[in-house]
Amino acid sequence: xxxxxxxxxxxxxxxxxxxxxxxxxxxxxxxxxxxxxxxxxxxxxxxxxxxxxxxxxxxxxxxxxxxxxxxxxxxxxxxxxxxxxxxxxxxxxxxxxxxxxxxxxxxxxxxxxxxxxxxxxxxxxxxxxxxxxxxxxxxxxxxxxxxxxxxxxxxxxxxxxxxxxxxxxxxxxxxxxxxxxxxxxxxxxxxxxxxxxxxxxxxxxxxxxxxxxxxxxxxxxxxxxxxxxxxxxxxxxxxxxxxxxxxxxxxxxxxxxxxxxxxxxxxxxxxxxxxxxxxxxxxxxxxxxxxxxxxxxxxxxxxxxxxxxxxxxxxxxxxxxxxxxxxxxxxxxxxxxxxxxxxxxxxxxxxxxxxxxxxxxxxxxxxxxxxxxxxxxxxxxxxxxxxxxxxxxxxxxxxxxxxxxxxxxxxxxxxxxxxxxxxxxxxxxxxxxxxxxxxxxxxxxxxxxxxxxxxxxxxxxxxxxxxxxxxxx
Numbered sequence: 223x224x225x226x227x228x229x230x231x232x233x234x235x236x237x238x239x240x241x242x243x244x245x246x247x248x249x250x251x252x253x254x255x256x257x258x259x260x261x262x263x264x265x266x267x268x269x270x271x272x273x274x275x276x277x278x279x280x281x282x283x284x285x286x287x288x289x290x291x292x293x294x295x296x297x298x299x300x301x302x303x304x305x306x307x308x309x310x311x312x313x314x315x316x317x318x319x320x321x322x323x324x325x326x327x328x329x330x331x332x333x334x335x336x337x338x339x340x341x342x343x344x345x346x347x348x349x350x351x352x353x354x355x356x357x358x359x360x361x362x363x364x365x366x367x368x369x370x371x372x373x374x375x376x377x378x379x380x381x382x383x384x385x386x387x388x389x390x391x392x393x394x395x396x397x398x399x400x401x402x403x404x405x406x407x408x409x410x411x412x413x414x415x416x417x418x419x420x421x422x423x424x425x426x427x428x429x430x431x432x433x434x435x436x437x438x439x440x441x442x443x444x445x446x447x448x449x450x451x452x453x454x455x456x457x458x459x460x461x462x463x464x465x466x467x468x469x470x471x472x473x474x475x476x477x478x479x480x481x482x483x484x485x486x487x488x489x490x491x492x493x494x495x496x497x498x499x500x501x502x503x504x505x506x507x508x509x510x511x512x513x514x515x516x517x518x519x520x521x522x523x524x525x526x527x528x529x530x531x532x533x534x535x536x537x538x539x540x541x542x543x544x545x546x547x548x549x550x551x552x553x554x555x556x557x558x559x560x561x562x563x564x565x566x567x568x569x570x571x572x573x574x575x576x577x578x579x580x581x582x583x584x585x586x587x588x589x590x591x592x593x594x595x596x597x598x599x600x601x602x603x604x605x606x607x608x609x610x611x612x613x614x615x616x617x618x619x620x621x622x623x624x625x626x627x628x629x630x631x632x633x634x635x636x637x638x639x640x641x642x643x644x645x646x647x648x649x650x651x652x653x654x655x656x657x658x659x660x661x662x663x664x665x666x667x668x669x670x671x672x673x674x675x676x677x678x679x680x681x682x683x684x685x686x687x688x689x690x691x692x693x694x695x
Contacts, residue, residue, distance in 0.1 A: 229407055229416060231468060238464045238481055242367055242397050243268070245463055245484055247305065249395060250363065256308045257362035261351060261385070262369035263312030266323025269346075273327050273524065275338040276304040277561070279531070279572040286571075287579050288536060306340060311358070313347040313516065320346055324520040332524065337564055339531075339572035342524040349516030352380045354388055354506050363393040368482075371398050371434045378435070380506070386454035386487065387503030390496075394487040396447075399430055400462060401437035403481045410472050443483045454502075455495035456487040526572075533571035539580040542566050543587070544604070553607035557581075557589070558598030 234241065246268070250258065260268050312323050325331060327344045347355065351373070358364070364385055370378060385394060408415050417428035422435055429437050438446065444460055451458040462480030469475065543560055547553070561567055561574055570576040574597075581587045581602055588603040 230409065230470075232406055232466045232481075233468065234464050234481065235467055241463045242482055242484070243271070245397070246365055246367065246395055247271070249393070249486060250307075251303045251305050253363070253393060254303075254306070255363045255393065256306055258307055258309070259311040259313065259358055259361050259364045259391075261313050261364055261366045262372075263314050263320075263323055263346075264316070265319045266312055266326050266346070268365065268367070269310055269312045269323055269344065270326040270331070272305065272307050272310045273332070273342065273344060273522075275332075275336050275342075275524075276306050276340065277336070277558075278304070278567070278574040279339045280306055281575055282573045286533065286573060287575065307342060308340065309343050309345075309361075311345045311347060311361075313349060313351070313355070315348070315350050317348055317519075320348055320519055324522075328520075328522050329524050337567055337572070338524055338526050341526050342522075344520075344522040344524070345518060346520040346522075347516045348519050349514070350377070351384065352377050353513045353516055354384065354510035355516045358389045358391075361389065361391045363395065364389060364391045365395045367395070367397045368399070370396065371431075371436055371438075374435055382450035382454060383503050383506055386450060386456060387499050388506040390454070390489060390499050392489050394456070396485045396487070397482050398443065399434070399437050400440060400443070400479060400481060400483045401427060401429075402439045403462075403464075403478050404428070404430065404437070406466060406470065406474065406478050406481075410474075438483070440479060440483065443485070447485045447487075451487055454499055455490045455492075457490060458485055458487045460485045527568065529568045530572045533573065533576050534569040536576075536580040536583055539566065539569050539577065540584045540586060542569055543577075543581065543602075547604045547607060552604070554601055554603050556598065557600045557602055560602060561598070 236244070249255075258272060260266075263269055310327070312320070312327070314320050314323070324346050327346065332338070345357075349355070366385070370381060373381065385391070404415075404417070407417075415428045417430060418432045418434070420427045420429060420436075421432070424436075427437065440462070447458045447460055450456075461484050462482065463484055464481035465475065465479075466481075470478075543566060546560065546563055546566070547555065557574075557578070561577060566577065570580075578589065578597075581589045586605055588605055590601045590603065591597075592600060
C-alpha cells in the first residue's frame with residue numbers, strides 16, 4: 223500500500239469505550255468501592271451504570287444465617303462480586319450534558335424489573351475541575367476517563383494538586399489516549415496522516431479529536447504518572463488496553479501497544495504523608511474562597527425495597543421455591559433463575575446466601591455447587607421431581623443478549639455511541655477476549671464520555687466559572 227493512500231482499518235472488540243469501562247468496573251468491584259466521583263462525567267454514562275442495583279445484598283453477618291451454612295464461602299470469588307455503591311457523584315462543566323446525566327440517574331429512569339436492595343444517593347454538580355469542592359475530600363474513588371487530554375495547561379497543572387492533594391481519594395482511576403498507538407492508523411512512512419493538528423502548536427503531532435490539548439506517548443504518560451504519584455504520596459500501576467483485532471502488516475503491534483493508557487493510583491497512608499498532602503495543597507483550598515462554588519444541580523435518592531434486610535424463615539422460602547418448580551413444570555433450575563423471582567428474593571431479605579442456606583438445609587433439593595463456576599449457574603435439583611415441559615423464557619426471567627459488534631476506528635473520526643448493555647446476574651463479558659484480563663463478572667457497559675466531548679455544539683470556556691443559565695425544573 224503506497225504511503226498516504228489510505229488509512230488502515232483498526233477495530234476493537236469489545237469496543238474501545240467498553241474496554242475502558244470494564245477496566246474501571248473491574249477495579250471498583252475488586253476493591254469493593256462504595257463511593258465514586260466521576261470527574262468529567264459528561265452525559266452521565268458511567269453514573270447511569272453505577273445506578274443500576276446489584277442483584278443482591280453483600281454477604282450477611284453470622285446473625286442472619288440460622289445455621290453454620292457455608293453459603294457465603296464463595297462470596298469472595300471474583301465471578302460473584304457485585305458493585306454496591308452507596309454514593310455516586312458526577313461533575314462536569316457542560317450544563318447541557320448534565321441535563322442528560324440528571325435524567326438518566328433519576329429513580330424514574332430505573333429499570334423496574336430489578337429490585338433495589340440498598341440505598342443510593344446521587345449528586346450531580348456543575349462546575350470546573352479547578353474549583354475546590356469540600357464534599358469530595360477523602361472519597362473512596364475518583365474516576366477521570368478520557369478527561370486530562372482535554373484540559374488546558376492552566377487546569378491540567380491543577381489536576382494532581384486538586385485531586386491527589388486536596389481530595390486525596392483512596393483510589394484514582396485515569397484513562398487517556400496513547401499517542402504511541404496513533405501510528406497504527408497509517409502505514410509506516412505515510413506522507414499524510416488524518417486527524418487534528420495540535421491546537422496548541424507546541425508540536426507537529428496529529429491528534430484523534432479536535433479538542434485534545436495533548437496526546438501523550440507511553441513514556442510521557444509514565445513520566446507524568448510516576449511524578450505526580452511521587453509528589454502526592456501514591457503508588458501507581460499503569461497499563462494499556464485496546465489492542466487492534468487486525469494484525470499489523472508491518473509487525474508493529476507489540477511496539478505500539480494499546481489505544482488507551484490507564485493508571486490506577488492508590489493512596490499511601492501514614493501521618494507524614496497525610497500532613498504533606500494537607501500542607502502542599504493548602505493553596506488550593508485558600509484559592510477557593512475567591513472562586514464560584516460548584517453548583518449542585520440535582521440530588522437523587524434511590525430507596526431500597528421495604529423488605530431489604532428482613533428475611534423470612536427457611537421453611538417459608540423452601541415452600542415458595544417448591545411452588546415455583548411446580549408452576550414451571552421443572553425438575554432442575556439454575557440458582558439465578560430462582561433468585562430473580564421477586565417474591566423469593568424479598569423473602570430472603572435480599573441475601574442470596576439465605577436462599578442457598580434454605581435450599582441446602584432442605585431434603586427437597588440438591589444444590590450442585592461447582593468450584594470455579596458462577597454460583598448463579600449452580601444447578602438446583604428438585605428431589606423426586608420430573609420435568610413436565612420445556613422451559614421457555616418468560617416474565618420471571620429476563621434473557622439478556624449482546625450483539626457481536628465491533629468498534630471500528632476509521633482514522634481519527636469520532637465514532638457513534640452504542641446502546642447500553644443490559645444488566646445481568648454476572649457474565650456477558652465472559653464471551654469476550656482481549657490481551658488483558660476481562661473478568662467474567664463484568665456486566666455493565668455504556669458509551670464513554672469525556673470532559674468536553676458531548677453530542678452537542680457547546681463551546682466550553684475553561685477560563686470561565688460562571689454558572690450556566692440552565693435551571694432545574
